[in-house]
Amino acid sequence: MNASFPIRKECPPGACICERDHLLADPQGDRRILLLTKEEEKRLVARLETLATLEDLMAMQARMHAQLGIVLHIEPSANEVRTVRGITIELAEQRGLCRKTREAVPAAIRRCFERTPGIVYALLDSRDLLGGA
Structure with a gap:
């Protein structure tokens, strides 16, 4: 990793499960996430x-994966989706990904869905969950 880019500061001890130190110690580790x-x-x-x-x-999902190595999963429930809460939004486990980031990204996407329900309808329609309605 190029030292000219700032990397994320370490979290207080016991406050996070990101394993930042292990990632820095691993010469084969994917350190792109530390650029966040x-x-x-x-x-x-x-x-x-x-x-x-x-x-x-x-x-954005593709850019997050390409630039930071973050894998974002957005899946509607197999059953009925009545609200935005019926859509599963989660980040794949990744060494170096802060606990706060794991919570902030899905929360931001949920806020986006609540403000722009057309995205949710398009997502459901792309999975054919509306059944051609």
């Missing part, structure tokens, strides 16, 4: 909250 500083995380969360379409969401 607290300031960059705030920018990411703000960007996720303002998404306008399902295509924007999918593009």
Whole structure:
């Protein structure tokens, strides 16, 4: 990793499960996630909250994976989806991913879904959960 880029500061002991120190000690570890500083995380969360379409969401999902190695899973329930809470949004386990980030990203996407329900409808329709309605 290039030292010219700032990396995320370590969390207080016992407050996080990110295993940042283990990641830094592993020469084969994927350290891209450490480029997500607290300031960059705030920018990411703000960007996720303002998404306008399902295509924007999918593009952000791809960019997060390409630039940071973050794998984001967004899956509607196999049963009936009555609210935004019926959609599972989670980040895959990844060494170096802070606990706060694991909570902030799905929460930002849920806020986006609540503000822009068209994204949820497009997501459900892409999975054919509306059954052609």
